[in-house]
Each structure stands twice: as C-alpha cells, then as structure tokens.
Amino acid sequence: MAPTAPGEKTGRAPGRRLAGNRHLVGWLEALPLTVILLTFLVLPIITIVIVSFWQATEFSIIPAFSFENYEFLFGSSVAWRVFGATFRYAAIAWVFCLVIGFTVAYYLAFHIRSQTMQVALFLLCTIPFWTSNIIRMISWIPFLGRNGIANQTLIDLGLIDAPLEWLLYSDFSVILAFVHLYTLFMVVPIFNTMMRIDKSLIEAARDNGATGFQTLRHVIIPLTKPGIMIGTIFVVTLVMGDFITVRFMSGSQRANVGRLISNDIGLLQYPSAAATAVVLLCTVLITIGILLRFVDIRKEL
Template sequence: MSASIDTPAAAGRPAAAVPGKRPRGRLSENLLGWLLATPFVAVLAVFLLLPIALIFVVSFWETSAYSYGPAFILDNYGYLLTSSVTLSVYVKTLMFTALTWAITLLIGFTVAWFLAFHVRSLGVQISLFLLCTIPFWTSNIIRMISWIPFLGRNGIANSVLLDLGVIDAPLEWLLFSDFAVILAFVHLYTLFMIVPIFNTMMRIDRSLIEAARDAGASGFQVLRHVVLPLTLPGIMIGSIFVVTLVMGDFITVRFMSGGQSASVGRTIANEIALLQYPAASANAVILLVTVLLMVGVLMRFVDIRKEL
C-alpha cells in the first residue's frame, strides 16, 4: 500500500487534511518522488546492477586452456571455496583491513577531536582541515610510490638511522613487507576517517558537553559517554570507506609488499590478466558478499539514516 511509505514529506504533513483528497494528493506526490528518483535509479541499474549481474553470470562460465565461454558450472566456486590459497589470501586481506581500520580510526578520531574541540577559531579550523587534504592533491599512486625510495635498504630512513647510530645494519622489513603495506594504507586512507568524524563532531551541540562537565564528568567520561556515541555515525561512515577500500585494493599491496603478499584484489587482478574471467568473477562475487556482510555488521551498530 502506497500510503504506508514513510517519506519525510508525508510524515510532516498535517493529519487533518481533507479525507477525500488525501489519497490522490499522496499518490501524485509519490509519483513525483519516483519520477525524481528515476534518473538515479536508471544510472545505478545500468552502471552498477547490470555489471554486477553480469559478473555473477560469468562466474558460472567455464574456462578452457586459452578461451572461456558460457556454461553453468560450479568449478570456479568449488576451487575457490576449497583452496588453501583462498583462505590464506582472505586471512591476509582481513589482517590488512583490521590493522588499517584500527590505526586510521585512532589517528582520524584524534585529529578530528583536536580540530573540532581544541581549535577555537573557525578560520584556523578550516585552514588546518584543508592542510589535511593537501597530500590528496597528488595521485594516489605517487603518494604510495614515494615511500619506496624512502624506506629502501639504502633509503633515507635507513641512512638516517644508521648515521644516528640507532641501528648497525639496514632494516630490511621497512620496505617490501606487511609493515610497508599498512603504512601506505594508513597514509592513503586516514583522511577518509577524519572527514566524516570531523563532520559529525562539528554538529555536536556544545551545550551537551558543558552540561556533562557541569554534572561533574571528567574529560574521559565526556569523551566516552557524550562525544563517542554522538560521533558514531561518522565513525561508521569512515569505517565503511576504509574497509571497502582496503578489502578491494590490489595495487598498494603489490607495490608496497614488492609482490610478496597476496590480497583478494591481487588474486582477482592476476586472474583477469591471465584471461581467467570466470574464476575472477567468482572471486569477485565472494569478495562482494564478504564486504557486504562486513558493511551490514557495521550498520548494525548505528542507524546511519536516522543519525544523518
């Protein structure tokens, strides 16, 4: 029944409308809503839903030695779900995701906290915020690759440490290691945490904090019981960004691990490169399901639609 759709416009409507005219008015308003949504729905259908549906279909196709073609076989999934490679690759990818998420959250929350509550002047706040975005004016790849000469065996980091006498031999694990991968991820994606958290923090009514203080709350208590719950939607949005970006990444892992570590994205990229489209599709479907589940779990913590 169309009348049950709870659009904000309908909810805000006075209850005492003329009974006879109400359904017609609502109907056309609904119609208008659908019409307004149509272009967006069409774009999503053609450029999002259709490709995903195709990937799903291709994931059941068969691959022969040098070509692939339509079929309905479960081999692609069969191999994927029983292979030890899949398990180790997912464990690795989830490890990258969890660590990157925790570190970006810590840094992002701290930076946003500082910007929102410690910087008093709006001008300084905005300029400091813009400062955070400056690295993002260059390409993602450049920012990542610039770490390589810095962290290398004969790189700046090792030379400085050697000169200072902190170490006797170059640290090998700085580059082409999991450390390097996570460092690059944190560098690349922290801003995606800062922005939404800063945004929600700025909208917190300052009188709530004053009230908490008046009621005798310590700084930590204010953080724990006032700011954190009210910032949760921002944290969740930031988390969704970081989690989906890291789960789907292939290039950062390849460059920063020197090709030594695998991630789900890299496996898919390899399969595509080797024309194993059905296998790549099956892999992509499983990854999509995994990421959707993760986002679903995140959404359980907070009703973003209500909070926004």
C-alpha cells in the same frame, strides 16, 4: 447520511489530481538516477555473477553453468590464506586509521576555537588528495628503501648499524601505505559528527565533575559512533578491494583478494576472477551488515 454537496466533489477531484501529478513528477525525477544505477551498478554485478558460473580453458570461455570456480576457490588453501591476509590488512589499517582519524578530528572540533582555522586545517589535511593515490604511495619507496632516508637517518643517529630490511617490501610498508591513503576517510565523518555535538553537553559533564577522560568516554565517543561507523565502512571496503598498494608496497611478495582477481584477469581467467569478486562482494556486504547492526547511521546521511 447527508448527501454530499456538489462543491465537495469538485473540491476533492482537483486535490486528488494534484497529488497524482506530484507522485508522477517524483517518479520522473528519480527515473534518470534509477536508470544510471541499473545500467552502471546493478547490471554489471548481475553480469559478474552470471560469468562466475561459467567454465574456462586456457584459450576460451565456455558459457556452461558450473560450480567448479567456487569449488576450486573454497577448496584452495591459498585462497583461504589470501582472504585471511585481506582481513588482517583491513583490521590493522582500520585500527591505525581510527586512532589517527579520531585524534585529528577531536583536535579540530574541540581544541580549535576559530571556525576559519578549523576550515584551514581541515583543507590542509586534504592537500595530499590533490595528487594521485599511486604517486603518494610510491613516494614511500625512496623513503623506506635500504638506502632510503629512513635508514640513513637511523644509521647517522647511531640507532642501528645496518639498514632495516623490513621497512620496505613487507607487511609494514603495506599497512603504512594503507593508513596514509585512507586515514582521511576516517577523519571526515568523525569530524562531521563531532561538529554536531551540542557543546552544552560537554559543559554539563564538566560542571558535574567529570574528568576529561570520562567526558570523552561517556559523552563524546557515544555521540560520535555514527561517524566512526561511516569511516569504518569506508576504510574497510577500500582496503579489502585495493590491490595496487599491496602489489607495489610488498614488491609482489604479498597478496590479497584484489591481487587474486587481478592475476586471474591477467591470465584471461574471467570466470575464476568473477567468482572471487562475488565472494569478496558478499564478504564486504556481510561485514557492512554486521557493522550496521551496532549503529544507525541513517541519521548521519
């Protein structure tokens, strides 16, 4: 083997040092974000998991390892019904958010030719988010109430003889508020995905004799799946963790897992609340994991 020239050794050493410096700089740049995530995300979750195995009385919390919180949770028929109601709210709200969000995004992406008009209409959709969620949610109460605008309008039109009681403080009002609050979380990712679709693919489908429905089914929807999945993750996780909407819009007559946790915290039953939160977190993570098995959304991120 020919001996290595001195120039080659001196040439490799600076290259290795440069690569090592870049590697170190990369770790240093990621360090602040890593510290923030560990401090404000990972550490609180670990704390909640630990507290979920503690015991509690009416007056104190006992840091002793026990499965009684989980045994009570999984053995309670009330808890099972509450989890069922939570999934029902999430599923129904997701369907309506998907239909409305897909329709709005499709209109903005394919029927509005001017980019300026697209931006203007998109910003118009975001205007309600300039106010608090609670204010937007409570604004439905005078509209849906027994003597509200909706009932009075229906009575004046002669469509009903008496006010409809189920418009407010019911599952209908809860779902309506969820759809109102979270539809934009479906519109944004779907619109973003549709804007990336090559318009020549749609023109090619039309040139080959495809109808509008066939183009939608075989071209647009398959290419929009990543955006649909991202919107689904947003809507499902937000609905499953929302308890304020259920409390106000149902008149405290309905419950979901978030309300279960809120009630335990109000009663100072932190271990029980922590156990419920852990189960809810695992449920949401499993749901997201199942969704990610169908579509690879990494190319959209």
